[in-house]
Structure formats: structure tokens, C-alpha cells
Amino acid sequence: MTDSLGQQKPVNIKALLQACRSKEETFKALVTLSKTLPRLSAEKKTEENKVKGCESAVWLVVEESHGIRHFKADSDAKLMRGVLVAILSLVEGKMLADIQKMDLKAELAELNLSSYLTSSRTNGVLAILNKINTV
Amino acid sequence: MAFDPSSLRHLFPILAQSAYDHPLTYLDNAATTQKPLPVLDAIQDYYRSFNANVHRGAHFLSDRATNRFEQARDTIASFINAPEQSHVIWTKGATEAINTVAFGLEHLLEKGDEILITSLEHHANLVPWQQLAFRTGARLRILPLTSNGEWEPEFSHYFTDRTRIFAATQISNAIGVSTPLQTMLDHAKQQGAFTLVDGAQAVAHYPIDVQILDCDFYIFSGHKMYGPTGIGVLYGKSHALEVLLPYQTGGEMVRHVSYQATEFNVLPYRLEAGTPHIEGVIGLAAACDFLNAQDRLALLAWEQSLAMHVYSRLHKEGGIEIYSPEKNTTLVSLSVPNIHILDLNAYLDSQGVAVRAGSHCAHPLMAQLGVAGTLRASFACYNTMEEANRFCDVLLEAIDLLNDE
Numbered sequence: 014m015t016d017s018l019g020q021q022k023p024v025n026i027k028a029l030l031q032a033c034r035s036k037e038e039t040f041k042a043l044v045t046l047s048k049t050l051p052r053l054s055a056e057k058k059t060e061e062n063k064v065k066g067c068e069s070a071v072w073l074v075v076e077e078s079h080g081i082r083h084f085k086a087d088s089d090a091k092l093m094r095g096v097l098v099a100i101l102s103l104v105e106g107k108m109l110a111d112i113q114k115m116d117l118k119a120e121l122a123e124l125n126l127s128s129y130l131t132s133s134r135t136n137g138v139l140a141i142l143n144k145i146n147t148v
Numbered sequence: 149m150a151f152d153p154s155s156l157r158h159l160f161p162i163l164a165q166s167a168y169d170h171p172l173t174y175l176d177n178a179a180t181t182q183k184p185l186p187v188l189d190a191i192q193d194y195y196r197s198f199n200a201n202v203h204r205g206a207h208f209l210s211d212r213a214t215n216r217f218e219q220a221r222d223t224i225a226s227f228i229n230a231p232e233q234s235h236v237i238w239t240k241g242a243t244e245a246i247n248t249v250a251f252g253l254e255h256l257l258e259k260g261d262e263i264l265i266t267s268l269e270h271h272a273n274l275v276p277w278q279q280l281a282f283r284t285g286a287r288l289r290i291l292p293l294t295s296n297g298e299w300e301p302e303f304s305h306y307f308t309d310r311t312r313i314f315a316a317t318q319i320s321n322a323i324g325v326s327t328p329l330q331t332m333l334d335h336a337k338q339q340g341a342f343t344l345v346d347g348a349q350a351v352a353h354y355p356i357d358v359q360i361l362d363c364d365f366y367i368f369s370g371h372k373m374y375g376p377t378g379i380g381v382l383y384g385k386s387h388a389l390e391v392l393l394p395y396q397t398g399g400e401m402v403r404h405v406s407y408q409a410t411e412f413n414v415l416p417y418r419l420e421a422g423t424p425h426i427e428g429v430i431g432l433a434a435a436c437d438f439l440n441a442q443d444r445l446a447l448l449a450w451e452q453s454l455a456m457h458v459y460s461r462l463h464k465e466g467g468i469e470i471y472s473p474e475k476n477t478t479l480v481s482l483s484v485p486n487i488h489i490l491d492l493n494a495y496l497d498s499q500g501v502a503v504r505a506g507s508h509c510a511h512p513l514m515a516q517l518g519v520a521g522t523l524r525a526s527f528a529c530y531n532t533m534e535e536a537n538r539f540c541d542v543l544l545e546a547i548d549l550l551n552d553e
């Protein structure tokens with residue numbers, strides 16, 4: 014994550030999530046992470062930027078310059094903002110081709126976030142991953 | 149003496165487990181209830197000792213299965229005080245029961261006819277009527293009810309001489325309020341409309357008497373009243389069931405078939421195409437027996453006292469919007485300004501507390517309330533006061549954790 018927007022630089026996201034030993038700890042870690050996500054302005058929260066299939070509202074803006082992908086995201090639910098911080102930390106600033114080579118689901122599982130992939134929130138997170146690695 | 153849930157909680161072994169190292173606190177009973185041992189045993193017993201297809205083979209097992217299957221119809225008929233067992237049609241649930249009526253009445257509707265429902269309906273008692281209106285050119289009208297379950301007497305003009313069908317829920321699944329059913333039914337009957345009552349949220353809690361209600365159709369699901377999934381009931385008065393065209397056709401529902409024509413069977417079989425959900429029927433009868441063996445009014449008073457306790461504790465806290473009534477309900481439906489219900493739900497879940505966060509299949513009602521969804525804790529007879537308090541404690545913790553300073 015960058016701190017270019019004046020956001021506090023978070024602790025190591027991977028270490029924080031991997032240290033969680035229970036659902037409750039993961040919950041609290043995601044709340045902590047959620048506070049580091051720069052919020053999207055109202056004009057970016059368009060229908061077009063909205064990710065379909067999420068129970069909470071999620072917006073994802075993908076920008077590309079010189080082949081490098083940059084992401085901005087937001088949600089009306091706090092835990093989802095924490096999940097977005099985790100997801101974006103894996104892909105921000107990478108080339109599309111490199112992102113496509115990643116096994117994002119496995120990486121999220123390593124971060125103790127697999128319940129976000131297997132519950133009813135599945136479709137939502139999968140839709141986010143889809144949008145991240147399509148042209 | 150007050151009802152003590154421990155007198156029957158041991159019949160629900162599923163409740164004695166932990167969820168993420170916390171005692172499981174199951175408060176999602178309006179979605180589906182847990183099943184008591186007698187229901188589980190009845191299903192096992194069916195497969196262990198009398199599994200056979202019904203109404204067909206003339207052999208030992210088939211006779212036993214058919215007898216038990218038809219006895220179950222008697223059990224359900226007396227459970228809702230239906231005058232005759234042939235008025236009880238098996239469906240796969242409330243949804244299929246409503247669709248059976250919506251398709252069955254289609255041939256009687258004309259362009260300009262009106263179908264009236266209330267603003268508190270579950271999608272199951274809305275979409276089938278909306279689609280029926282699309283197919284026939286009839287008009288779907290919505291009788292506005294307040295979230296207190298009241299209607300303005302001046303709204304009686306919603307009932308017109310074009311009202312052909314009136315369908316209303318007895319209790320709102322989303323906010324737990326009872327509708328002014330008897331008054332609405334009176335208005336509908338004065339206009340000669342067919343009347344359907346969605347009892348999905350009522351049967352587990354209230355003794356039901358379809359003859360007092362005097363509606364044409366009464367429908368519900370087994371799984372919300374301690375019975376199995378995949379089985380439900382369509383009760384109808386005989387003239388009302390007689391006019392329904394079968395929504396599904398095939399075996400079992402016929403008397404004679406040639407390539408040119410088919411003679412349909414009599415009720416109830418005419419509306420039950422195919423091999424029925426025999427184990428479900430047996431299990432549902434066991435659920436009725438289970439309920440009949442209880443002091444139903446004591447159970448209801450207990451469930452209401454749990455909801456009332458939660459209401460008053462949370463109401464005192466302030467900062468929590470409660471959409472369900474203070475009294476006479478078995479659930480509490482709420483939201484907290486500036487905190488997403490999914491976040492609240494995630495914390496409750498992490499503590500082993502199971503509730504429902506969402507729109508409760510009632511998008512138009514949520515729009516009426518001005519929310520995207522609510523968090524709903526719904527009680528059943530096996531829930532304890534400790535569980536009601538645990539829900540409050542954990543919810544308040546969640547609010548603390550999620551509040552932005």
C-alpha cells in the first residue's frame with residue numbers, strides 16, 4: 014500500500030492476517046485494515062464501477078498506465094473494505110500478465126480469508142477477483 | 149409456572165454444539181427451525197421399516213407406506229382444523245403452494261381484473277402474483293400496511309369489484325408484525341375475491357384454525373415448524389381447490405390416460421403430480437405431533453417474552469433502529485445507523501450467534517422502511533433467556549467495535 018494519500022502506513026498486512034487464530038481475530042484485523050483504505054469519492058461510485066454479485070456495495074476502479082495496473086476500491090461495509098485492502102495489496106502496481114499468473118484464491122486462503130471465498134460472500138469476492146484480472 | 153425451554157431443548161441435539169469455540173446460539177428460526185428427535189426418528193423409521201411408493205403396489209410395504217402417508221394428511225388436517233383431509237395438498241413448500249394457486253387460477257383471470265396483496269409480503273407471495281398479472285393483463289395492486297401492521301380504513305377502496313384474488317401474509321417474516329388479517333379477509337370476501345393466507349411465519353407459533361380464518365387457501369412450509377425441508381401444505385376449501393387447473397401433470401394425478409385425453413384424479417391427488425415427498429410428509433406429521441404435545445400458548449408466550457426482552461434491552465441502549473413491534477412478536481428486526489448489517493452479522497457469527505442479515509426476500513418492504521436490509525434475531529421454543537441476552541451482549545460489543553469514533 015502507498016501512503017501517498019496521507020493514509021497511515023499499515024502494518025504488514027500478510028503478517029497481521031496470518032497471525033489470526035480465530036474468526037474473531039480475523040474480524041478485528043479486517044476492521045483495523047479497513048481504516049487504511051482511502052475512500053472513493055462519490056463521483057467514482059458509479060453503477061459502472063460497482064461490482065455485481067456482492068451482498069454489500071463494492072466499487073472497484075481499475076486504471077492502467079504503461080501496462081501497470083492501479084486499483085482503487087470502496088465498500089459500504091467495513092469488513093469488505095478490510096478484505097479489499099488485503100486483495101489490493103496482492104495486486105496493486107503489477108502488470109496484468111503477472112496478475113493473471115497469480116492464484117489469488119490460494120493467496121487469500123493463506124491470509125485466513127478463505128471463509129470469504131466459500132460462504133455466500135463467495136460470488137462477491139470472486140467477482141472482484143474477476144474484475145481485477147480481466148483486460 | 150413459566151415455560152422452561154430445557155424441558156424440550158434436549159430433543160434438539162444439533163443445538164448442543166459449539167461454533168468457532170463458542171456455544172452455538174441459533175436465532176435464525178424464521179429462516180428455518182431445527183428438527184426435534186421425533187421428526188428425525190420418524191424419517192429414519194420410514195426408510196428403515198416401510199419405504200415403498202405410495203398408492204401403487206398392492207404389497208405389504210406399500211400398504212404400510214400409503215397408510216402412514218394418508219394418516220399424515222389427517223394429522224395436518226386436524227393441526228389446522230381443516231374440515232376434510234382431502235383439502236390438504238402436499239407441496240414442496242410455501243412457494244410451490246402459492247405457485248400452484250397462481251397458475252391454477254390463471255384461467256379465471258381477465259384483463260383488468262385485480263390481484264391485491266399487501267406491502268409486507270415475502271417475494272414468494274408477490275412475484276407469482278406479479279407474473280400472473282403479466283400473463284393475464286390483470287393489475288397487481290398493493291394494499292399499503294404500516295410497519296406497525298396497521299392499515300388506514302380509508303384504504304378499503306383497494307378492495308373493488310374487480311378484485312379477483314387477495315393474498316396476504318399472516319405475519320411478516322422481515323419485521324415480525326401481524327397483519328389485520330380478519331378485517332382484510334372480510335373486505336376481500338365482500339368483493340367475491342379468492343383469498344389466500346401465507347401462514348409460513350405463523351404455523352410454528354400460533355394455533356391455526358382455517359375454518360375461523362375462513363380463507364379459500366392457507367399455505368405454509370414444513371421446515372419453519374420443526375419439520376423437514378422440501379415439504380409444505382396447500383390447504384383449500386373444496387370449491388377453491390376444484391377450480392384450480394393442475395399446475396403440474398403426470399403420474400399419480402390421473403385416473404385414465406389415452407393419447408387423446410386425460411381424465412384427472414379427484415382431490416387431493418389431482419394437484420399432486422408424481423411420486424410425493426413421502427419422507428417429508430411423515431416427518432411433517434411427526435412435527436405436528438411434537439407441537440400438539442406441547443402447551444402451544446405457553447410456547448408462544450415464551451417466544452414472545454424473549455423477543456420483548458431483547459426489544460426492551462436494545463431500545464434502552466438507544467442508537468438502534470428497531471423495525472419489529474415491541475410486543476406480540478417472536479422476532480426482533482433492527483439496524484444501526486452508519487454500521488453495515490453484514491459487519492454486525494460477521495461479528496455475531498464469530499461469536500457463534502446465528503442471525504439473518506439481509507433484505508429477507510422483501511425488497512419492496514425494505515424500500516418502504518428506507519433500509520437496504522435489517523438484522524433479524526428470531527426465536528423458537530428451544531431458545532433460552534441466556535441466548536436472548538447473549539445476542540444483546542454480542543450485538544452491543546459489535547457496535548462498539550464497528551463504531552467510528
Ligand SMILES: Cc1ncc(COP(=O)(O)O)c(C=O)c1O
Nearest residue numbers: 241242243270272321348349369
Ligand atoms: C412469509 C413467508 N412466505 C413464504 C416463504 C417461502 O417459504 P419457502 O421458501 O419455504 O417456500 C417464507 C420463507 O422465508 C416466508 O417467510
